[in-house]
Amino acid sequence: MAMTGVLRPGHAVVRVLDLEESVRFYTEVMGLKETGRDASGRVYFKTHAEHDHSSFVIRKASTAGMDCFGFKVLDAATLDRLEGRLREHGVATERRPAGDMLDTGERVRFQIPTGHIIELYADKTRIGNGLGFVNPEVWFPDFKGINPVRMDHSLLYGTDLDGSRRLFEEVFGFSLTERALLEDGQTDLAVFLTCSTKAHDIAFVRHAEPDKLHHVSFLLQSWEQVLRAADILSMNRVSIDIGPTRHGITHGATIYFFDPSGNRLETFAGGYDYYPDMHPITWTWDEVGAAIFYHDRKLNERFLTVVT
Structure with a gap:
C-alpha cells in the first residue's frame, strides 16, 4: 500500500x-x-x-x-x-x-x-468544498444533477496489461486486489489495483488496441443515490449502457452510461475496504459474467467492446 x-x-x-x-x-x-x-x-x-x-x-x-x-x-x-x-x-x-x-x-x-x-x-490549488473547516454543514441543499462525491478511478483497455501491472506494483507500490482470468486459467484478462484502502484506484483490461478508455468512475454515497442517478439519466435521455446493478468484483453497486461524445462513465456506491494483509481475489473464466454483473451473471457485449 x-x-x-x-x-x-x-x-x-x-x-x-x-x-x-x-x-x-x-x-x-x-x-x-x-x-x-x-x-x-x-x-x-x-x-x-x-x-x-x-x-x-x-x-x-x-x-x-x-x-x-x-x-x-x-x-x-x-x-x-x-x-x-x-x-x-x-x-x-x-x-x-x-x-x-x-x-x-x-x-x-x-x-x-x-x-x-x-x-x-504534488500540488493543486485547494479551493475547498464551500463548507469550511469549523462547524460545517454536511452538504449544500442546492446541488444539481447526480452530484457525485469524487472522481474515483478509471478502467483502461490496452495491449501490455502485464507490463502496466508490474509498473504500478513495482514502481508505485500499488496492491493487486482482484483479477479475472482468460480461458487458459493463467493469463490475466483484467487486474484491479489500489494505492489506498479502496477496492481499486485503477484497473486494466487486456485489449487488442493500446490506449483505450473504458470508463471514468464517480463515487456516490448509497445504492439509493445510484437509483436516483439512473432516474436523472433517464429524465435527460442519456444513453445508459447497463444498470443499475451490482459487481461481483469490488461489490460496488453501479450504473454505466455515455456522455454526449460517447465516453463511458460510471457512478457507483459501496465496495469493500482493502488492507495490505488481504489476499487478492481471482475470478475464473467460467464465472467472469458474475464478476462483472453479479445479478444476471452474464456479460453485455457492448460493455466489453465499446471503448474510446
Whole structure:
C-alpha cells in the first residue's frame, strides 16, 4: 500500500466532440462544478465535495477518449523519488511546468505499457468544498444533477496489461486486489489495483488496441443515490449502457452510461475496504459474467467492446 507515496487519483483529462454540449452535460446532468477554462480551450471541473481545484478536465477534439490520467502524490520530494524510480524501471519521463494546467503544480508525465499517458503531481490549488473547516454543514441543499462525491478511478483497455501491472506494483507500490482470468486459467484478462484502502484506484483490461478508455468512475454515497442517478439519466435521455446493478468484483453497486461524445462513465456506491494483509481475489473464466454483473451473471457485449 502506498499511502505515503501515491495518494489517490487526481484528474482525468477527456476529449469531447462538442465542448458546450459537454459542459452542459457535466454541470447539469452530472452535477459537477466548473472551476475554470484555460487558453488552450480546456474546461475544468470538480465535484462539490472535492477540495482541490479540479479532478475532471475536458477539451474539444475530433475523437473522443482520454488524454491522460493523473495521480496526486504526497509532496515534491515524493514526486522526485517516483520519477527516479520510473527511470530506473526504464520509463522515459517528461516534466510539465507548474501552471501548464490551471492551478496545478509541476507534473511528471510518462507512457505506460498499455499505451496510456499517466501523470504524477504534488500540488493543486485547494479551493475547498464551500463548507469550511469549523462547524460545517454536511452538504449544500442546492446541488444539481447526480452530484457525485469524487472522481474515483478509471478502467483502461490496452495491449501490455502485464507490463502496466508490474509498473504500478513495482514502481508505485500499488496492491493487486482482484483479477479475472482468460480461458487458459493463467493469463490475466483484467487486474484491479489500489494505492489506498479502496477496492481499486485503477484497473486494466487486456485489449487488442493500446490506449483505450473504458470508463471514468464517480463515487456516490448509497445504492439509493445510484437509483436516483439512473432516474436523472433517464429524465435527460442519456444513453445508459447497463444498470443499475451490482459487481461481483469490488461489490460496488453501479450504473454505466455515455456522455454526449460517447465516453463511458460510471457512478457507483459501496465496495469493500482493502488492507495490505488481504489476499487478492481471482475470478475464473467460467464465472467472469458474475464478476462483472453479479445479478444476471452474464456479460453485455457492448460493455466489453465499446471503448474510446
